[in-house]
Amino acid sequence: MEDQYSYKKRKVITIGVVSELTGLSERQIRYYEERKLVYPERSPKGNRKYSFADVELLIDIANKREEGVQTYEIRQDMIRAEKKKEKQMRSRLLKGEINARFGIQKER
Template sequence: MEEKVMYIGTVCELTGLSERQIRYYEERKLIFPNRTKGGVRKYSFEDVANLREINRSLKDGFRTFELRSMLDKRSHGGRKL
């Protein structure tokens, strides 16, 4: 539960990812940024870490739906490994 304080441009700098990639991962339910009243996305440092993990997994051959199902298992089973 970290604080959602960064805009997408900052997240791009920290992760090296494009805005397109970050928004797409959200569309696939892999990350959940907050929104300002105006609709602007806000991310936490935890989101940044997750984004790196997601991108790395995709490079390793995983698909977004696979990553999503892995997230579901984590939140259910309680085991992380």
């Protein structure tokens, strides 16, 4: 469910590449960060670094925006989805499903 951590979530992509990948302007990407929709990491000197997961998220955001959805709405939806997910995780923990599914997983 969480996908492999490495490639998808490592924050290594610069904003210029993210712009190419998503079709969004750097201005838009930085603005969505300001609106708390994305959370890039920063290199030692302050350059933003994104993951493939971030790129996908930004593409979803771009689609929502095209539909006229405001950044505030998008954020609210994300928060709701997040809470829903946490809730599921908690109930699964109680059932011990985590170990069953991820306990004896092979590497990679």
